Amino acid sequence: MRFATLPDASDMSAFASNFAPLEESSRLTRPLSRFALQLTVYCNLKCKMCSVWEIRKHGVPLELAEQLLRDAYELGAREFVPTGAESFMRKDFVEIVEYAHALGYWHQSIVTNGTMIDGDDFDRLARCPSIKLNISIDGPREIHDELRGAGNYDKSVATARECIRRGIDVGLSGVILRESLPHVTALIDLAAEIGVRGVSYQPFQIEIAGAHKDIPRFSLASIERETIASALKNLSRYAVSKNISIFTEPLFGEIPDYLLFDKRPIPSGGCSLPSTMLLVDWKGDVYPCFFMWTNKDRMGNVYRDRLTDIWHSRMHKQMQMLALSERCPGCLAACSDVRTYAANSH
Amino acid sequence: MLPGVSLPCFLGMYGHDLAPNPLSGAGPRHLDPVEIYAPMLRARELGYRAMRIWLCEGAEGILINRDVISGVHPVLIESLAVIQESAALSGLRIYWTLLDGHSVRRTNDVVTRAILIEPEHTARFAEMVAAPIASRLDPRVMVAIEAANEPEALMENDDGWPGCANAIRTIAGAIRSVSAGALVTSGMDRAMAPALWKNAPGLDAIDIHAKGEHPLPSRAEIMRELALEQAKSLPLIGGCHGDFVSQPHREDYDAIFRWRLETEA
Numbered sequence: 307m308r309f310a311t312l313p314d315a316s317d318m319s320a321f322a323s324n325f326a327p328l329e330e331s332s333r334l335t336r337p338l339s340r341f342a343l344q345l346t347v348y349c350n351l352k353c354k355m356c357s358v359w360e361i362r363k364h365g366v367p368l369e370l371a372e373q374l375l376r377d378a379y380e381l382g383a384r385e386f387v388p389t390g391a392e393s394f395m396r397k398d399f400v401e402i403v404e405y406a407h408a409l410g411y412w413h414q415s416i417v418t419n420g421t422m423i424d425g426d427d428f429d430r431l432a433r434c435p436s437i438k439l440n441i442s443i444d445g446p447r448e449i450h451d452e453l454r455g456a457g458n459y460d461k462s463v464a465t466a467r468e469c470i471r472r473g474i475d476v477g478l479s480g481v482i483l484r485e486s487l488p489h490v491t492a493l494i495d496l497a498a499e500i501g502v503r504g505v506s507y508q509p510f511q512i513e514i515a516g517a518h519k520d521i522p523r524f525s526l527a528s529i530e531r532e533t534i535a536s537a538l539k540n541l542s543r544y545a546v547s548k549n550i551s552i553f554t555e556p557l558f559g560e561i562p563d564y565l566l567f568d569k570r571p572i573p574s575g576g577c578s579l580p581s582t583m584l585l586v587d588w589k590g591d592v593y594p595c596f597f598m599w600t601n602k603d604r605m606g607n608v609y610r611d612r613l614t615d616i617w618h619s620r621m622h623k624q625m626q627m628l629a630l631s632e633r634c635p636g637c638l639a640a641c642s643d644v645r646t647y648a649a650n651s652h
Numbered sequence: 653m654l655p656g657v658s659l660p661c662f663l664g665m666y667g668h669d670l671a672p673n674p675l676s677g678a679g680p681r682h683l684d685p686v687e688i689y690a691p692m693l694r695a696r697e698l699g700y701r702a703m704r705i706w707l708c709e710g711a712e713g714i715l716i717n718r719d720v721i722s723g724v725h726p727v728l729i730e731s732l733a734v735i736q737e738s739a740a741l742s743g744l745r746i747y748w749t750l751l752d753g754h755s756v757r758r759t760n761d762v763v764t765r766a767i768l769i770e771p772e773h774t775a776r777f778a779e780m781v782a783a784p785i786a787s788r789l790d791p792r793v794m795v796a797i798e799a800a801n802e803p804e805a806l807m808e809n810d811d812g813w814p815g816c817a818n819a820i821r822t823i824a825g826a827i828r829s830v831s832a833g834a835l836v837t838s839g840m841d842r843a844m845a846p847a848l849w850k851n852a853p854g855l856d857a858i859d860i861h862a863k864g865e866h867p868l869p870s871r872a873e874i875m876r877e878l879a880l881e882q883a884k885s886l887p888l889i890g891g892c893h894g895d896f897v898s899q900p901h902r903e904d905y906d907a908i909f910r911w912r913l914e915t916e917a
Contacts, residue, residue, distance in 0.1 A: 321835055321856070321887050324795050325654045325906040327701040330743035620697070623742070624689040631737040633685050 333581055334626055337382025338617060340583035342389055342596070342641075343374060345399060347588050349391035351419055353454050355444075355483060355524045357516030358391045365588035366608060368398045374586060375406050377613040383584075385413040386436075387641075394422040400430050407434035415440060417479060420465035421458055431474050438475040440506065440640075441466050443493055445486035453483075463500065470501050477553070478505045479640065482561070483524045487537055491544045498548040506553040507541070508640045509561050512568075513597070526565040534562045554640050556647035561638060570597075570636030573646040577629040584617065592616050594625040597637035654795065654907035655896050656702030656747060657695050660709065662688050667710020667759050670735075671728035674716040675761060683727065685734045692735075692742045695913055702745040702795050704891075704909045705735060707785065709752035709801075711763035714781055721763070721776040724784050732788050739793045747795040747889070747909065749839075750782055750823070753805035767819065768803055769812065774819040778826035787830040795907055796835035796857055796889065799823040804844035817851030824854050839891055842869055842877070849878045857887035857906075868892050871904035 349359035386406045393399050403414050420441035431437050441462050444450045450459040469476035480493040497505050510524050538558045545552050563569040580594030590608040593599045606616040628634045663669040668676050695703055713728030739746050755761035766773040799820045824836035839859035862868045868890040875883040887906045896908040
């Protein structure tokens with residue numbers, strides 16, 4: 307043990323930095339980038355692996371949706387994520403995304419089952435190049451229709467083809483389920499066939515399915531880790547061979563442990579999503595992301611609070627700090643902090 | 653001058669908020685980071701740039717095995733990580749306090765008493781608690797490490813000061829052995845500080861506490877009272893009630909810590 311002696315006065319300048327004020331981390335003061343609004347939880351389908359459609363409510367009214375879009379835009383948001391169940395169940399849905407486009411949003415990513423879009427909708431969507439439709443396809447026709455109802459595969463694919471024909475940006479989104487794993491490359495084949503350049507895969511989510519669903523049917527928990535890892539590896543190679551990009555590929559390394567052990571990863575260095583996004587659910591409650599979505603995570607309600615105040619609130623900073631210090635619940639979905647995973651993988 | 657605020661307990665339990673302690677039968681409190689983030693963010697909103705946090709008050713976080721100190725509780729180590737990460741994010745420096753002299757009377761804390769009075773326990777605390785803690789303190793967010801807050805609280809008479817100074821010197825040495833750049837202090841009431849300093853406690857900075865409405869003394873007054881030439885240049889930390897702006901000699905101080913965030917609402 308080394309005993310202390312009083313330091314010389316000449317050494318004292320070395321301690322000056324102990325008293326220099328620190329700046330608040332710039333990671334806590336980033337502008338809003340992505341604004342997600344759950345416009346409806348109605349859906350025209352009753353998918354077997356989903357329970358969101360069971361709620362059957364619409365979200366905030368048109369006027370408030372427009373106000374929120376304006377507020378979010380002023381906070382810096384340039385990406386709008388209208389979310390549902392099925393967004394096109396709202397009669398004013400296209401009007402809302404047209405409004406967002408007119409405001410200046412650069413990207414609007416719409417997840418849809420693609421079964422409800424008609425000719426007039428296509429015309430209007432085509433006039434908004436900020437819009438990208440992500441059409442859910444769960445596997446080959448027989449699997450897709452078994453989960454979502456007969457005839458829906460063909461409707462969804464027809465919508466994707468029509469989008470391409472009209473120049474509407476479109477992607478295909480697949481969920482990796484127990485029964486779709488052996489056919490996981492089918493989405494790549496479909497994309498290549500109809501001319502879609504990008505797809506995304508995300509693992510089966512118990513949160514979306516609901517605990518009352520037939521979880522063992524969809525879960526890959528009983529499949530060997532190596533089988534899953536191998537399937538994903540082959541999927542990546544296959545996508546390259548077909549010149550199809552997989553948006554969520556940086557997450558693939560995390561998927562086996564997520565599916566088998568429910569290990570919810572957090573990107574090394576923390577997740578920045580709560581620092582850059584806001585989610586308003588159908589009740590008007592505001593959350594930092596899709597997976598910090600419990601009563602404890604609620605930061606306010608847009609029927610009572612201004613979005614701007616919520617964004618600058620202490621509660622929001624607390625949620626950011628949880629995520630940035632790798633203490634959030636973790637997640638693995640297409641909405642995850644894919645960019646950070648991609649950066650870490652390099 | 654770095655304006656700071658003291659926050660002895662995050663979760664409201666003296667001696668048992670960041671980790672269990674051997675004197676309490678209660679199990680470890682669940683450490684919810686959000687409960688730490690909130691007061692830190694609030695302090696920052698109020699303009700404070702540093703926070704004084706107590707770690708082992710009331711023997712909290714000290715592991716005891718067969719009546720001797722055997723280590724530091726892992727929950728306390730985890731708490732350090734949460735606090736430091738949130739401090740770095742929110743822009744606060746941390747002034748870490750290890751022991752509190754008041755805990756002896758306040759919670760009948762025989763552990764702190766033994767550490768500050770009995771050399772064998774001092775050495776075990778220094779090596780098995782203070783050093784492991786100090787090794788995990790990030791110098792980038794640290795103001796200083798206080799070996800003991802107001803040790804005068806357990807002094808029954810002046811005969812105890814040499815032993816107390818020796819204990820603090822031992823703890824300070826253990827801290828420096830793992831954290832070379834750490835400033836080690838022991839905050840004291842102005843009236844009692846000379847008794848410690850004349851016994852050469854081996855501290856790197858002076859921490860003077862002003863009680864009640866009394867103002868913090870000037871550096872010249874401290875030099876005179878401590879009869880210590882080095883006081884001219886040693887870093888000077890103050891602890892007081894009320895706003896530091898009202899302190900007439902605030903320019904003499906490198907940091908001033910207001911007592912308790914709770915009074916600021």
